[in-house]
Amino acid sequence: MQKQLNEKRGFANNPIVKAIGLQRIVVVLAVILEAVLFSILSPAFRQYATVVSILDYSYYITFMAIGVTFCLISGGNDLSVGTGMICYALAGGYLVQHMGWPVWGGMLVTIAIGLCFGVLNGAMVAIMNLPPFIATLCTMLITRGLGSILTGGMAVSWPSRNSAGGWFRSLFKIINNGKIIPVGFAIVIVSIILMSIVLNKTRVGRYIIAIGSNKEAARLSGVNVVKYQMLAYIISGFFAGLAGIAYSATFSSSVAPGTGAGLELDAIGGAIIGGTSMTGGQGSIIGTLLGVFVMSLLKTGLPYVGLQANWQQIITGIVLIVAIYIDVLKNKKTA
Amino acid sequence: MGEVILTMKGIDKSFPGVHALDHVDLEVRKGEVHALMGENGAGKSTLMKVLTGIYTKDSGTITYEGREVEFHNPKEAQDAGIVIVHQELNMMNHLTVAQNIFIGREFMKGGLIDDGKMNDEARKLFSQLGIDINPAEKMGNLTVGKQQMCEIAKAISHEAKVIIFDEPSAALTEAEIEELFKIIRDLRAKQLGIVYISHRMDEIKVITDRVTVMRDGGYVGTLITADCTKNDIINMMVGRVIYEDPKTHSMVKPGAPVVLKVEHLNAGKMVKDVSFELHKGEILGFSGLMGAGRTETARALFGADPKESGDIWINGQKVEIHSPQDAVKCGIGYLSEDRKRYGIVVGKTIAENSTMASLKDFLKGLFIDKKKENEATQKYIDRLKTKTPSVDQLVVNLSGGNQQKVVVAKWLVRNCDILIFDEPTRGIDVGAKSEIYHLMNELAAEGKSIIMISSEMTEILRMSDRIVVMCEGRKTAEIDIAEATQEKIMHAATLR
Numbered sequence: 001m002q003k004q005l006n007e008k009r010g011f012a013n014n015p016i017v018k019a020i021g022l023q024r025i026v027v028v029l030a031v032i033l034e035a036v037l038f039s040i041l042s043p044a045f046r047q048y049a050t051v052v053s054i055l056d057y058s059y060y061i062t063f064m065a066i067g068v069t070f071c072l073i074s075g076g077n078d079l080s081v082g083t084g085m086i087c088y089a090l091a092g093g094y095l096v097q098h099m100g101w102p103v104w105g106g107m108l109v110t111i112a113i114g115l116c117f118g119v120l121n122g123a124m125v126a127i128m129n130l131p132p133f134i135a136t137l138c139t140m141l142i143t144r145g146l147g148s149i150l151t152g153g154m155a156v157s158w159p160s161r162n163s164a165g166g167w168f169r170s171l172f173k174i175i176n177n178g179k180i181i182p183v184g185f186a187i188v189i190v191s192i193i194l195m196s197i198v199l200n201k202t203r204v205g206r207y208i209i210a211i212g213s214n215k216e217a218a219r220l221s222g223v224n225v226v227k228y229q230m231l232a233y234i235i236s237g238f239f240a241g242l243a244g245i246a247y248s249a250t251f252s253s254s255v256a257p258g259t260g261a262g263l264e265l266d267a268i269g270g271a272i273i274g275g276t277s278m279t280g281g282q283g284s285i286i287g288t289l290l291g292v293f294v295m296s297l298l299k300t301g302l303p304y305v306g307l308q309a310n311w312q313q314i315i316t317g318i319v320l321i322v323a324i325y326i327d328v329l330k331n332k333k334t335a
Numbered sequence: 336m337g338e339v340i341l342t343m344k345g346i347d348k349s350f351p352g353v354h355a356l357d358h359v360d361l362e363v364r365k366g367e368v369h370a371l372m373g374e375n376g377a378g379k380s381t382l383m384k385v386l387t388g389i390y391t392k393d394s395g396t397i398t399y400e401g402r403e404v405e406f407h408n409p410k411e412a413q414d415a416g417i418v419i420v421h422q423e424l425n426m427m428n429h430l431t432v433a434q435n436i437f438i439g440r441e442f443m444k445g446g447l448i449d450d451g452k453m454n455d456e457a458r459k460l461f462s463q464l465g466i467d468i469n470p471a472e473k474m475g476n477l478t479v480g481k482q483q484m485c486e487i488a489k490a491i492s493h494e495a496k497v498i499i500f501d502e503p504s505a506a507l508t509e510a511e512i513e514e515l516f517k518i519i520r521d522l523r524a525k526q527l528g529i530v531y532i533s534h535r536m537d538e539i540k541v542i543t544d545r546v547t548v549m550r551d552g553g554y555v556g557t558l559i560t561a562d563c564t565k566n567d568i569i570n571m572m573v574g575r576v577i578y579e580d581p582k583t584h585s586m587v588k589p590g591a592p593v594v595l596k597v598e599h600l601n602a603g604k605m606v607k608d609v610s611f612e613l614h615k616g617e618i619l620g621f622s623g624l625m626g627a628g629r630t631e632t633a634r635a636l637f638g639a640d641p642k643e644s645g646d647i648w649i650n651g652q653k654v655e656i657h658s659p660q661d662a663v664k665c666g667i668g669y670l671s672e673d674r675k676r677y678g679i680v681v682g683k684t685i686a687e688n689s690t691m692a693s694l695k696d697f698l699k700g701l702f703i704d705k706k707k708e709n710e711a712t713q714k715y716i717d718r719l720k721t722k723t724p725s726v727d728q729l730v731v732n733l734s735g736g737n738q739q740k741v742v743v744a745k746w747l748v749r750n751c752d753i754l755i756f757d758e759p760t761r762g763i764d765v766g767a768k769s770e771i772y773h774l775m776n777e778l779a780a781e782g783k784s785i786i787m788i789s790s791e792m793t794e795i796l797r798m799s800d801r802i803v804v805m806c807e808g809r810k811t812a813e814i815d816i817a818e819a820t821q822e823k824i825m826h827a828a829t830l831r
Contacts, residue, residue, distance in 0.1 A: 201450075202447060202448060206430075206438075207438075209430060210427045210438055214425065218438065220409050222440075223438065281427065281428065281429035
């Protein structure tokens with residue numbers, strides 16, 4: 001038993017493993033395991049369309065998750081990204097569908113409202129000192145109600161692929177003679193690289209980590225903790241807006257008011273599975289991307305094995321509990 | 336010793352109800368290590384907080400480098416060259432060593448943080464100090480000792496002229512302390528002014544040039560360390576002659592049975608191999624300085640914190656206590672030093688608080704038998720002379736002393752025979768204090784056994800039948816009240 005344990009530690013201390021990170025390796029293995037499992041259980045899973053579908057889900061979850069990762073690292077959380085994303089897309093889409101706005105205008109509005117709610121969340125947490133969980137739970141409610149009010153309770157349809165203004169759908173998926181090219185993945189990769197740099201190589205990221213690690217120490221070191229704590233939520237708001245656009249562009253159905261609740265858990269789950277800590281100070285954007293794939297594979301794969309929406313929720317819940325428990329154990333060990 | 340770099344003169348500071356600093360003086364010269372000593376609550380930390388702008392002084396002057404100054408926050412003091420190395424380290428464990436040292440003033444290259452340069456600069460700092468730490472290591476992976484070295488490096492990188500060490504050696508090993516002293520001597524040679532706060536008498540003799548002693552918020556005096564003995568300093572620290580009728584002999588009946596026996600208790604860093612016995616009707620005082628491990632011992636005994644090893648006997652029977660629930664079942668009640676956080680629910684009534692630990696006895700079917708609850712509560716209100724208009728008074732409206740009585744009532748309702756009082760009179764005014772003392776004596780006379788943790792020397796000498804002294808997690812002395820003196824206790828409390 002002891003020997004086994006030592007061997008395990010030996011593996012964890014291997015320089016290559018250390019460089020990549022044990023957790024990341026485990027997550028990649030989990031993604032592969034999921035894919036293999038679904039492929040064995042369902043022959044229909046083994047097709048190109050499935051890959052496209054997994055990617056479709058991954059776009060908006062990744063964008064939400066990038067923002068949430070910053071909030072988690074700062075020692076907070078952002079529960080408003082799910083309903084927020086839908087609300088911002090409804091607002092932007094309404095202007096395009098009913099007010100004759102150009103699509104790019106609607107997209108800008110979508111992101112702008114996301115930014116506004118980011119500022120609001122940030123102000124509540126950093127200036128008013130509300131607990132992040134509660135503050136963003138409230139904006140979750142607010143955005144859900146606001147989305148319905150803005151559109152008069154009606155669903156909103158962003159332009160379809162072949163109509164005027166349908167070009168924006170090609171940002172994420174190009175369909176040419178029935179061939180589908182998931183170009184959205186490129187946007188995701190660019191975002192991941194950019195935000196990795198922001199997190200690890202700029203003052204913004206450095207101070208957000210510092211605040212999440214020990215806010216008082218950061219304050220005493222002369223860091224403007226209010227500003228940088230707020231910035232984490234503003235980043236989250238921006239990416240929730242981006243997620244709203246990705247959601248509208250990748251799914252052909254209309255955007256329905258009152259939806260979006262629960263989607264934030266896919267994002268938070270992705271971040272935590274990817275190694276971001278619930279207790280702050282620790283996390284990585286690349287890890288988050290990997291974690292998101294665990295979630296989007298689940299979303300795509302479960303229907304193939306006959307587990308529909310209700311089961312998906314149960315399984316998502318269980319996966320989250322396991323991920324958070326691992327995080328708790330990890331923190332116990334370092335403490 | 337060089338010229339004077341810092342002078343604090345006539346510093347006065349009051350908080351509501353407390354005169355924390357009463358015209359205190361302190362003078363620090365370049366190239367000296369100046370010890371600041373005093374009992375818990377003597378005002379050492381307050382004085383340093385006034386210096387670095389965490390508190391504003393009511394009156395007095397601070398002269399630094401020949402100019403009168405007043406800092407409004409630690410950052411301003413730091414920018415001027417006055418830096419504190421805190422006892423509780425202010426580190427961001429998730430960042431690397433270099434990132435911690437240069438937080439707030441990162442080196443940039445092309446808009447991005449230049450971690451390579453920061454590592455190089457940190458390495459230079461460390462080689463200056465003659466210490467070996469990898470700047471790219473995560474701070475959280477270092478030992479406390481190494482973290483402290485990093486904090487010192489950070490202080491030096493700020494071009495500090497005055498460095499304040501607040502009990503730096505409290506968490507260090509012997510070897511780490513040697514390294515620390517080497518660094519302090521180097522800093523002294525470089526003509527920095529160093530303030531060294533510590534309780535350890537032996538260290539004071541080894542490392543400091545002068546010593547300033549404070550007592551009860553007041554300034555006692557400054558001595559050249561080399562010219563005075565350990566006892567001189569202790570006498571200055573203790574000084575006062577106000578024994579409020581201390582016990583002269585133990586009130587425990589000879590041959591009283593042992594109700595609680597603890598053997599080789601180990602729990603974390605703060606409780607190391609602690610053994611003691613408690614007799615029926617005895618008040619056993621636990622004395623020691625802040626961080627000596629007294630509260631931790633009580634919490635481990637009570638099952639509030641996990642213990643690594645140790646045996647506990649109650650009335651001669653071996654018991655397993657893994658949680659407060661187990662402890663309560665064994666008849667142990669714990670009265671926390673932080674009443675409001677752990678002792679009572681202030682927003683609830685006296686009755687609700689009194690029966691909280693024994694609600695099961697007050698149920699009629701599924702519901703609480705209000706009549707029975709009120710009767711029991713009234714009984715203890717009468718017995719403890721709690722001043723309240725009714726059993727339904729909210730605890731938040733009671734005075735500190737009366738709140739403490741409600742906590743006592745809670746454990747008495749539960750039929751606890753062993754009561755642990757952790758700082759029973761903290762935050763309680765003088766009148767209520769003597770009532771609490773009276774109550775504890777009465778309980779003991781009735782055959783309850785009491786462990787009393789107290790940082791107040793007068794309280795220890797007034798109340799205890801026997802005194803256990805702890806220092807750094809270990810029991811360093813056990814003294815019968817008949818032989819106890821402040822000097823003996825203080826000696827054991829600063830023993831290493």
